[in-house]
Amino acid sequence: xxxxxxxxxxxxxxxxxxxxxxxxxxxxxxxxxxxxxxxxxxxxxxxxxxxxxxxxxxxxxxxxxxxxxxxxxxxxxxxxxxxxxxxxxxxxxxx
Amino acid sequence: xxxxxxxxxxxxxxxxxxxxxxxxxxxxxxxxxxxxxxxxxxxxxxxxxxxxxxxxxxxxxxxxxxxxxxxxxxxxxxxxxxxxxxxxxxxxxxxxxxxxxxxxxxxxxxxxxxxxxxxxxxxxxxxxxxxxxxxxxxxxxxxxxxxxxxxxxxxxxxxxxxxxxxxxxxxxxxxxxxxxxxxxxxxxxxxxxxxxxxxxxxxxxxxxxxxxxxxxxxxxxxxxxxxxxxxxxxxxxxxxxxxxxxxxxxxxxxxxxxxxxxxxxxxxxxxxxxxxxxxxxxxxxxxxxxxxxxxxxxxxxxxxxxxxxxxxxxxxxxxxxxxxxxxxxxxxxxxxxxxxxxxxxxxxxxxxxxxxxxxxxxxxxxxxxxxxxxxxxxxxxxxxxxxxxxxxxxxxxxxxxxxxxxxxxxxxxxxxxxxxxxxxxxxxxxxxxxxxxxxxxxxxxxxxxxxxxxxxxxxxxxxxxxxxxxxxxxxxxxxxxxxxx
Numbered sequence: 001x002x003x004x005x006x007x008x009x010x011x012x013x014x015x016x017x018x019x020x021x022x023x024x025x026x027x028x029x030x031x032x033x034x035x036x037x038x039x040x041x042x043x044x045x046x047x048x049x050x051x052x053x054x055x056x057x058x059x060x061x062x063x064x065x066x067x068x069x070x071x072x073x074x075x076x077x078x079x080x081x082x083x084x085x086x087x088x089x090x091x092x093x094x095x
Numbered sequence: 096x097x098x099x100x101x102x103x104x105x106x107x108x109x110x111x112x113x114x115x116x117x118x119x120x121x122x123x124x125x126x127x128x129x130x131x132x133x134x135x136x137x138x139x140x141x142x143x144x145x146x147x148x149x150x151x152x153x154x155x156x157x158x159x160x161x162x163x164x165x166x167x168x169x170x171x172x173x174x175x176x177x178x179x180x181x182x183x184x185x186x187x188x189x190x191x192x193x194x195x196x197x198x199x200x201x202x203x204x205x206x207x208x209x210x211x212x213x214x215x216x217x218x219x220x221x222x223x224x225x226x227x228x229x230x231x232x233x234x235x236x237x238x239x240x241x242x243x244x245x246x247x248x249x250x251x252x253x254x255x256x257x258x259x260x261x262x263x264x265x266x267x268x269x270x271x272x273x274x275x276x277x278x279x280x281x282x283x284x285x286x287x288x289x290x291x292x293x294x295x296x297x298x299x300x301x302x303x304x305x306x307x308x309x310x311x312x313x314x315x316x317x318x319x320x321x322x323x324x325x326x327x328x329x330x331x332x333x334x335x336x337x338x339x340x341x342x343x344x345x346x347x348x349x350x351x352x353x354x355x356x357x358x359x360x361x362x363x364x365x366x367x368x369x370x371x372x373x374x375x376x377x378x379x380x381x382x383x384x385x386x387x388x389x390x391x392x393x394x395x396x397x398x399x400x401x402x403x404x405x406x407x408x409x410x411x412x413x414x415x416x417x418x419x420x421x422x423x424x425x426x427x428x429x430x431x432x433x434x435x436x437x438x439x440x441x442x443x444x445x446x447x448x449x450x451x452x453x454x455x456x457x458x459x460x461x462x463x464x465x466x467x468x469x470x471x472x473x474x475x476x477x478x479x480x481x482x483x484x485x486x487x488x489x490x491x492x493x494x495x496x497x498x499x500x501x502x503x504x505x506x507x508x509x510x511x512x513x514x515x516x517x518x519x520x521x522x523x524x525x526x527x528x529x530x531x532x533x534x535x536x537x538x539x540x541x542x543x544x545x546x547x548x549x550x551x552x553x554x555x556x557x558x559x560x561x562x563x564x565x566x567x568x569x570x571x572x573x574x575x576x577x578x579x580x
Contacts (some may be wrong), residue, residue: 008451015410015454016417017447018435030448030509031455037510038399041468044475051470052477054301055526055551056288056331063327075194079421088419091430 003031099124100257104166104314105341107260111157111164118157118165122150122209125167129211129258134578135234137253139172140180140213149209161207162321169259171250172213173220174200174305175294179210183296184218184228184246187416187423187441197294198329199263199305199322206321211259215249218443219413220270220298222246223515224505227445232502235278236574237541241499244274250308251278255572261309261318265295267302268401269495269519272531275308276494276544279533279572281315281561282308284519286551287526288333291326299408300331302401302523312532312562316340319554338555346563349383353547353560354487358394359518361496368493368543371535375491375545375564378534382563387487391479396472397521398513403456403469404524409446410453416441448509477525484550489560492518494531494544518546528554532561533570540573 008028012019019027073086082089099121102110110116126143146167153165175181175193182188196204204210217227225233225248233248235241236256243252247264251274254262264271266284275282283306290305297303307318320340326332355376360369376386418424418437425440427433442450456465483490496517505512522529528551531544545564549557 003455007455011451011455011458014458015447015450016414016431016434016438017442017450018432018439027448027451031452033508033510034402034448034452034513037513038402038465040399041396041403041472044393044396044472046468046471046475049471049474051467052474053470054331055477055524056333058288058333060330061327061334072194076420078194079191081418081422081424090419091427091433093430 003028003035100128102260103310104260104317107166108164111166112159118150118153118209119147121165122146122167122211125211125259131579132256132258135236135252135256136231137214137233137249137256137258138169138212139182139184139215139230139249142179142210142212146209146211153207153209158207162317163203163206163208166208166260167211168203168208168261169211169214169253170200170262171216171247171264173216173265173296174263175296176200176210176213179213181213181296182230183220184216184230185442185446186229189229189423191422193294195294198291198324198326199295202322202324203263214253214262217246217248218446219296219409220246220265220267221409221445221449223269223273223512224500225249226502226506227443229443234578235499236578237278237499239577240502241541242277242502244277244499246270247274247308251275251280251282254278254280254308254310255574261307261314263305263318263322264308265303265305266523267298267405268523269516271306271308272494272519272529272544272546273515275531276533277499277542279542279570280308280310281312281530281532282306283315283319283530283554283558284522284528285319285323285554286528288331289323289528289552289554291324291329291332293326293328297412299405300412301408302405312558312565313341313344315530316344316558335552340555340558343555344562345559346382346566348560348563351384351489351556351560352387352487353379353384354387354389354483354490356389356391356394356483356490356492358391359492361517364496367537368496371543371545372493375534378564378567379491379560381567384560389483389487389490391483391521393472393475393479394521397476397524398517400469400472400476400524401520402452402513403465404473406449406453407457407466408453410450410457413446413450473524476521480525480527488550489557490548492546492548494518494546498537498541498543522548527551528557530557530561532565532568533572534568535570542572
């Protein structure tokens with residue numbers, strides 16, 4: 001298998017990471033050598049194997065539905081790069 | 096070297112409890128040594144003035160019943176610390192000041208310890224040499240221009256150089272054990288679910304665990320008993336009976352069955368690693384353990400599995416860094432442009448690479464071929480360990496396939512960098528506890544470590560084996576203070 005530049009552009013779009021031509025070529029090289037290494041898994045037959053989704057063999061604990069923390073508005077907004085009173089500010093979305 | 100900073104955690108605790116030393120004296124000694132050690136670049140953020148102040152307050156009203164009374168310590172910069180910058184080694188969190196505290200660090204402060212600062216690490220813990228940090232390389236105190244391992248490289252360097260008596264790291268694929276091995280220190284990765292992940296910057300949620308790093312096994316056991324608690328704030332935290340590991344520590348491991356997995360004899364492994372392993376087997380026998388040959392047949396598939404599972408989870412976890420709610424933002428022409436520029440400028444090359452791998456293996460049409468396949472192989476790897484533990488109580492392996500390498504030696508070849516974690520990754524995939532202890536030196540005098548892997552929740556057993564072997568090995572680290580002028 002080989003990951004071409006078109007695929008890199010597609011993944012970068014899905015990842016929301018902008019890449020220029022030079023970076024795309026470097027990434028294609030790196031990803032191809034990593035996937036060559038990953039392809040080793042195809043040696044194994046796994047048709048009848050259950051996938052492991054969690055090593056912690058417990059069921060999720062339930063807890064009572066009550067409010068533990070409140071009035072966190074100031075804390076929530078404290079680290080935002082740009083805010084206006086109680087709102088996060090982003091570039092204009094609606095024309 | 097000051098006569099305070101050479102003391103182990105256990106001795107410092109004893110000296111503070113018997114009032115031979117004050118917290119202020121101890122804190123000042125570690126702060127002074129940290130100040131003189133800037134060339135190691137172990138710290139990202141220093142908090143010395145606050146630490147000295149807290150030590151003074153502790154001495155005014157000392158509570159000597161605590162487990163870490165007035166003990167200063169620095170922690171990996173992946174743990175959120177309230178009101179102190181937490182960067183995860185990334186530009187994208189360069190200005191992030193948490194408004195809350197991680198459970199693990201809170202447990203430590205509750206026992207009387209004092210925060211000195213935040214330690215360098217690979218960006219988002221993605222790396223094996225601390226070279227992916229936005230804040231630069233860390234020097235290994237063993238030798239100039241030698242990597243300290245990673246991702247907890249600032250932590251391993253700081254403990255080995257005695258800038259902090261103990262510390263905590265995180266381990267997703269070997270990030271505590273490999274740096275411990277490279278610096279001649281002890282590092283424990285606990286069972287998945289033992290230590291809360293609340294307030295730790297997430298990398299791969301099904302693999303991440305916090306754990307102690309120390310000069311010796313006893314200190315490691317003491318810190319583990321402090322940080323391991325059940326926590327409602329982490330849905331994967333497990334409610335099991337936790338030992339007082341340091342109190343129950345024993346060197347009596349007579350009759351314990353220790354497995355030697357043949358698949359860990361990998362191609363191209365240096366002879367000195369093979370010899371170290373043989374020596375380790377002899378030490379274990381000397382301690383009264385019984386050695387049994389075992390097989391973990393899917394060992395060779397662990398790294399490829401890891402490099403699907405970990406990036407997949409990382410790509411999902413790191414989706415939150417969008418320049419909106421916190422962290423770095425690059426201006427863009429519109430919202431999407433702002434996202435793309437923020438993430439392109441805010442993340443380093445290795446993190447971008449892993450996000451891309453993760454996004455690809457989870458993308459439409461590839462999910463079954465990669466992600467589902469990896470989850471199935473992960474099951475086979477776990478089954479290997481389950482089968483082995485029917486015959487043995489613990490497993491002994493080398494910690495790493497080599498000693499520490501030079502800065503820059505492996506940065507251009509991601510796959511050769513990934514191979515560093517060949518012996519540690521299977522343990523994370525199976526959710527088991529593993530400890531690395533220093534066990535010898537290579538021809539250049541660089542430290543080498545042995546790893547003891549246990550059953551889930553059986554930290555006490557591997558700590559005991561490590562404690563018994565530590566005495567026989569009698570390891571001495573060669574630290575010359577070359578970086579202090």
